[in-house]
Amino acid sequence: MAIATVNPATGETLRTFEALTSEEIEKRLVRAEEAYREHRLTSFADRSRLLRRAAELLEEDTPEIARTMTLEMGKTVGSARAEAAKCVKAMRWYADRAESLLADEHPKQADVEDSGAARARVVYRPLGPVLAVMPWNFPLWQVIRFAAPALMAGNVGLLKHASNVPQTALYLESLFRRAGYPEGCFQTLLVGSGAIEGILRDPRVVAATLTGSEPAGRSVASVAGDEIKKTVLELGGSDPYLVLPSADVERAAKTAVTARVQNNGQSCIAAKRFIVHTEVYDVFTQRFTEAMRALRVGDPMDDTTEVGPLSSERGRSDLAELVDDAVERGAAVLCGGGRPEGYEDRGWFYAPTVLAGVDATMRVHREEAFGPVATVYRVAGLDEAVELANDTSFGLSSNVWTRDRHDIDRCVRDLEAGGVFVNGMTASHPALPFGGVKRSGYGRELAAEGIREFCNVTTVWEAD
The missing domain is CATH 3.40.309.10 (Aldehyde Dehydrogenase; Chain A, domain 2)
Known part of the structure; x- marks a missing residue:
């Protein structure tokens, strides 16, 4: 599959990119695993600082990245600027709230005393490297609404973006690196769709999220199910x-x-x-x-x-x-x-x-x-x-x-x-869970539900 920027307004091919080799993919998987070992131990304060810096940079970069999105997939430049602003808002929302959304939960002692526990609580722990298979139609927003909560939870991200928005995909990796995230915390994989199965089957990849077509969702869910890995799917709508x-x-x-x-x-x-x-x-x-x-x-x-x-x-x-x-x-x-x-x-x-x-x-x-x-x-x-x-x-x-x-x-x-x-039109907002039923997929993005999708919800039971 060609990985190229083709201007939809003219049909002109502006730039082409070589897909990663299997050796290059392996290097990125190694980096992701190493980065996760460190990132999972960082404090919410440190994660918030990094995500806030990424939001500041995106805000500064908005004129340039808006133009890139328009050149790659044809959205009006005004809507591209609005998309970038929405991403900045979501990043700051999670930077402010992730710690409280993932705070330990303590059931009432009266509710658990017959379990034999002197103390019980629920804690939210990260899972590991998550593969994000993302579409071209909102090339920044679809990624950020996964990446912001996932990184704040202590996970790391591997982005397989749509092949017609490679420059936006590469920008996203550079954004997080410039913000100070360690190498490997968020990586773009310039690969065709044929490489997804091998990446998802790799034991270092623990889960996947996909926004896209029903056939794409079915394919990823099938592989993930075979490997017994968590998935979140946001598919089509009518x-x-x-x-x-x-x-x-x-x-x-x-x-x-x-x-x-x-x-x-x-x-x-x-x-x-x-x-x-x-x-x-x-x-x-x-x-x-x-x-x-x-x-x-x-x-x-x-x-x-x-x-x-x-x-x-x-x-x-x-x-x-x-x-x-x-x-x-x-x-x-x-x-x-x-x-x-x-x-x-x-x-x-x-x-x-x-x-x-x-x-x-x-x-x-x-x-x-x-x-x-x-x-x-x-x-x-x-x-x-x-x-x-x-x-x-x-x-x-x-x-x-x-x-x-x-x-x-x-x-x-x-x-x-x-x-x-x-009495209004559908829109997504960081504070409201987003997702569908039937063949529109399963799982939720955004809000508390979204940040918890890729967490290990852990019961802690203690006796005296």
Whole structure:
């Protein structure tokens, strides 16, 4: 597999990199094991100091690394700067709170006295080197939301990043080294996907986390299961966006545009299926379609651009196939449906698109549309809306627009997703656990749940 920076706005290959040899991989595994032996013994104060320094450096580097991300995967440069700022926030959040999140827990003596213990407690200890297999769509954030808690817990990281963002991957290793982390605490492995199994099977690698596609998750989970190693998986999503009769329809429609086209539509937690009650369907669909049609598509380096290119030619082809299949089976194209004007033969652009009349025979009903394509459904009531929302193999997050408390409680109870966002769009935050159910994966990132995923939760029982 080629490891290269290819500009999605032009298709031009900017830089290429050689994959690590087996000997070079072995050296990095040795370094990781040696670094872990030392890092696990450091104090929370020392770990916090290092992570805070990394946050300061990232803040200083933001203009440069934002440009790099845009060149490598095509996100608008404004959203790239926002991504870097979000990473800085998460790093400082964990630097401030990791010690309290992993503090020893002491059960009440009355609850354990029949166990024979004079004293009992639960302690959180690090596991060791963790392999992180990360995607290209949020090339900084996806890594930092693993690395910040993992390093604060006393683990060390091995990053196998997506092969189309090698410069961002190398930057991340250099960031932690410049911050003062010892060599081996966080390393980037420039390797193809074929090397993952061997690395994961190595006894020095104790666990893995993956954000990516369902097939990638299945592959990593299979190997890890065979080796009996812990994994956390965050896979695809086809998030529903329910708009019910009592909703603020104008605000719901405006937010829906951002929820669908964030990151050029290439986000697992982007709203993709807009399920709208018949009482408000016409006005919502009109407002939403008008706003989608008006989005400015263009050069992602231009701060006025709202939607840039998809990350790869294959990504655009896959998206176009979903739309074409839906149209052939009777779906109506309310806007978009192909390459935008002026970009027919350059770059990997696809116009913001709204499809109506989608049904279960169409691939776009079942598969994740990874790009600026929305499907709009009309439903007659809440029961039908919830049933349709759950009619997917994914369960990452969901959005509900309503002022009715009964509707909110019902959706929280019945929507099959790792998150329910009411009167707003899904977003991740360091203080809130993040993850999915069904084929969107398992385990949680962020918050207390995220930092504890790669800890040995140890019971300490003492008798007099």
